[in-house]
Amino acid sequence: MPELPEVETIRRGLKTKILNKTIKSIKIIKPNLVRNDIFDFQKKLKNKKIINIDRVGKLLILDIEDQKHHLTIHLKMTGQLIYVEGDKIIAGGHNLPLVEKLPNKYSYIILKFEDNSQLFFNDMRQFGFWQILNTQDKEDLKKKYGPEPGSKNYNFRSFKKALVGRKSVLKSTLLNQQIIAGIGNIYVDEICFRAKVMPTRRINTLTEQELKKLYQASQYIIKKAIANKGTTFSDYRNAEGHKGNYIKYLKVFGRQKQQCFTCKNNIKKIKLGGRGTHFCPECQK
DNA sequence: AAGATTGTTGCTTA
DNA sequence: TTAAGCAACAATCT
DSSP states (O other), X not given: OOOHHHHHHHHHHHHHHHTTOBEEEEEESOGGGBOSOHHHHHHHHTTOBEEEEEEETTEEEEEETTSSEEEEEEOTTTEEEEEEOSSSEEEEOSSSOEEEEXXXXXXXXXXXXXXXXXXXXXETTOOOEEEEEEHHHHHHHHHTSXXXXXXXXXXXXXXXXXHTTOOSBHHHHHHOTTTSXXXXXXXXXXXXXXXXXXXXXXXXXXXXXXXXHHHHHHHHHHHHHHHTTOOOSSSOOOTTSOOOSGGGGOSSTTOTTSBOTTTOXXXXXXXXXXXXXXXXXXXXX
């Protein structure tokens, strides 16, 4: 599923497409994906505009024009937000043209705008959700997220402060959205590789040097992934239905049993904290 | 055919 | 308070 770079790519795409367009209809095929009362949810969106789109970690926040409510959308593992103008065919794919028809069997929420364009929320595994919050609840929710790569308040000081004093496993810690926001299972492995640190290390055993490397790697990887519109392994698509380009830069994720680009030894895959974890046993210490 | 899958939360246990 | 393990959510792929 989308991590910070993928969600940021979707945010930027959606902003250019749906901002200030009046929502004419809200079709909810799977009511369980909406965390509000359905009737209330529809009422708060119908004939309203989205006036801004924000993001915290992997959560999208769409500001509704009443200035009092915010539509939060989480894509979890397989959620997609795809905007289509006019007809219902999209063409995408970073290399090969890809034709898909929308809605498809996983299109569970569909917004229709005044100009007949549509926004499809597709979610095969149905882990994602849409939830309208008032401004207070939205602010409270944002406070629960840790500093995130690429943001103003993310620097070596805030990174170190978030980690220091902990004894937990490095990978699990970096995946904890309340400690550092936005990093998921692909980029955490890539960050550890670039920092030359084993994901199995405990926080309290990391040297100043290693912490610095991890911080720098997190900035580098996340920014580069955003610049490349994210990574598509299977389900991820941006707001235009296109795949991300970062897959060609992956050094360890999904490369188990293949040669490390640096030392030519084999990349290993283990299970750590319940997640598939990729690393180079030679390059990472 | 069992095990894995880009995420998160809640429960249990320590 | 901190941390780890596990199940759950559900569908698909290998």
